[in-house]
Amino acid sequence: MKDFKKWVIQFLKNSSELCENTINSLGVMFNAYVASDKYSEVEKEVYEIDDRLLLTYVIPSSSAFKSGLRSNDEIVSINNIKATEDKEKFHKELEKLRVKSDSLKVVYKRQGEERVATFDPDLICNYPILLVQNDSVNAFANGSQIGITTGMIRFAEEDEQLGLVIAHELGHNIMDHISKLRTNSLLGTIVDLAAAYYGVNTQGVFGQAGARMYSQEFEAEADYVGIYYMERAGYSIDNVADFWRDMAVEHPGSINQSHTSTHPATPERFLEINAAIEEIKEKKRLNQQLIPNVSNE
16 A cells, blocks of 8 residues: 555556647656665665665556566666766766657666667656655645645555545646636735725735635536546546544644645545545546646637
């Protein structure tokens, strides 16, 4: 349970059709990104870092995994980019590959035997999901990334519960809610400045109100599209509506004072999520494409 790396690629890969902001993923993680002498002895021991470039993780649903690559394989080269001791240069060259759609040829060693794997990189939503070392039960989206706290990881008892959180925050980014809120805030600030010109000190009230404008609608929309992202990623959506209610009861401190003005009420949220679940089930029954009924304009 709770294979964080696996959820990341599944959500970002399976939702790529709905993202305007996409990038290619190699589907693997490495043991080192700089020369081995730049790591401490403890880091070398914990992450098994030496002069070789090893795969520490290959995402099970990725094209890399399907091509045969596995953890502990030693990378020799990728598209003729050699994995030399200058690992920083190697990874900079790999980043250039991530903006292309070229097929990849990976030369690697396993138990001393040299092998070759070829595959096309996976297209994923370009919203990195970061694990934040913090005990609070929280998650956030900032328009370009998604953050999940270690407190949230511990609180969520099932993969599906944490998947709901990730899908909700992904919804904020894909639906461009952050920039829309900033626009609302800017419009409110203009009103504050105009009032100040005439000698009225609004204390930023209109800017603050603008930042909250439509935020309940945004939260409801993120819930709605998030259920679709979960289904597309292959997770069960049957009982996820209980999660927000449980969090409100067990961790009220994770909900800030303005929560009631920026989020739908818990009972309303429960009903709307269940309505989205029924909508998806009906579409599946009718063999319709699982695309949420919203516009990103």
